[in-house]
Amino acid sequence: MEQAAKCEKNAERYILNIEEALGTLKIIAQNRKLEELIRLARDYLSDARYYLSKKDCLTSIACSSYAEGLLDALRLLGKVDFMWPQHVSSTKRVLVGGVFDILHLGHLYFLRKARELGRVYVVIAKDQTVMETKGRLPVLSEKERAEILSELKAVTEVVIGTYPPDFRKIVQEVKPDIIFLGPDQTSLKPLIERALEETGIKAEIRQLDKRLENYSSTRIKEILKKN
Numbered sequence: 140m141e142q143a144a145k146c147e148k149n150a151e152r153y154i155l156n157i158e159e160a161l162g163t164l165k166i167i168a169q170n171r172k173l174e175e176l177i178r179l180a181r182d183y184l185s186d187a188r189y190y191l192s193k194k195d196c197l198t199s200i201a202c203s204s205y206a207e208g209l210l211d212a213l214r215l216l217g218k219v220d221f222m223w224p225q226h227v228s229s230t231k232r233v234l235v236g237g238v239f240d241i242l243h244l245g246h247l248y249f250l251r252k253a254r255e256l257g258r259v260y261v262v263i264a265k266d267q268t269v270m271e272t273k274g275r276l277p278v279l280s281e282k283e284r285a286e287i288l289s290e291l292k293a294v295t296e297v298v299i300g301t302y303p304p305d306f307r308k309i310v311q312e313v314k315p316d317i318i319f320l321g322p323d324q325t326s327l328k329p330l331i332e333r334a335l336e337e338t339g340i341k342a343e344i345r346q347l348d349k350r351l352e353n354y355s356s357t358r359i360k361e362i363l364k365k366n
Contacts, residue, residue, distance in 0.1 A: 143196070150187070150196040151230045151258060151295075153203035156223060157184045158292065160210055164221040173218055180206040192296045231257030234315035234342070236300065237324075238264045239284050240277040247293075252347055253319045254293040260313045261288050267302040306334035310342065320346040 161181065166173065183206035190199035213219045233256045239246055253259045263285050269277045277284070281299050289297045301308055310318075310331075318331055328344060335342055 143194075146196040146200075147191070147194070148230060150191050150199040150203070153200050153207070154184065154187050154191065154295075155230065155258070157187070157203055157206050157210075159224045160207075160221045162292075164210075164219055166219055168218060173213070176209060176213060177219070180209045183209070188295065231316035232313060233257040233259050233317045233319050234262065234310070234313050235259060235319045235321075236262035236264070236309075236327075237321060238269055238273075238277055239288055240269070240279055242284075242287055247291075249321055249347055250291065250293040256317050256319060256345070258295040259293055260315065261294055261297045262300045262309055262313075263288065263297060264304075265300050265302045268300065268304055271303075306330055307338050310334050310340050311338050314340060315342045318342050318344045320344065322347050322349050 157180075161177075161184070164177070166177075183202045187199045187202035187206070190196070190202060210219070210221065214221065233253050235250070235253050237246075239261070250259060250261075263281055264272075266276055266281050269275070279287070285297045285299055288294050298309070298312065318335075320327060320331075325346070328346075331344060335344075
């Protein structure tokens, strides 16, 4: 069990290194072939994330190694420039949750703030949960919302929640170090505290102090109705 946890942590570090290298990458001589090779490195990174989500850390590390070798080769050839991180950033698991319907800048701001704390695991509310709490179905289905979020750079893994919501099951599955709440999720705090107490999982609960102004799914829907 300890060896598996160590392997998973190493896989997370490899992915984080590739993400940070790609984040600082500068193309020296732009051309179509180079773009294809950089896209291939991003595909390897995507595969690494996928296999890690399936708990296949060895295949995940192999995919990261392919991306690393490809990027190093391009840098040695003078085609690109980037910096490998000198120190690996926090690999703490950060759990966030929500509907994430009609993705907008407010969502991205929230996820970026979560990413500053560690690796982000997103729990998507099921369609039935949205129907029960908001009295309507979301515009996008749970599978569509999960697929869109899984493509974001800030997100490590997406999990579709349960119906009815089971906070104990989620924290047991993700085993977060930090649970990061949105500014309008204060009511969830006592439920999460109870789930942590019942499962014995030690996680810090933090909350974003304010939302990005003028951005919400409800406001976007109101604008669309007016037009």
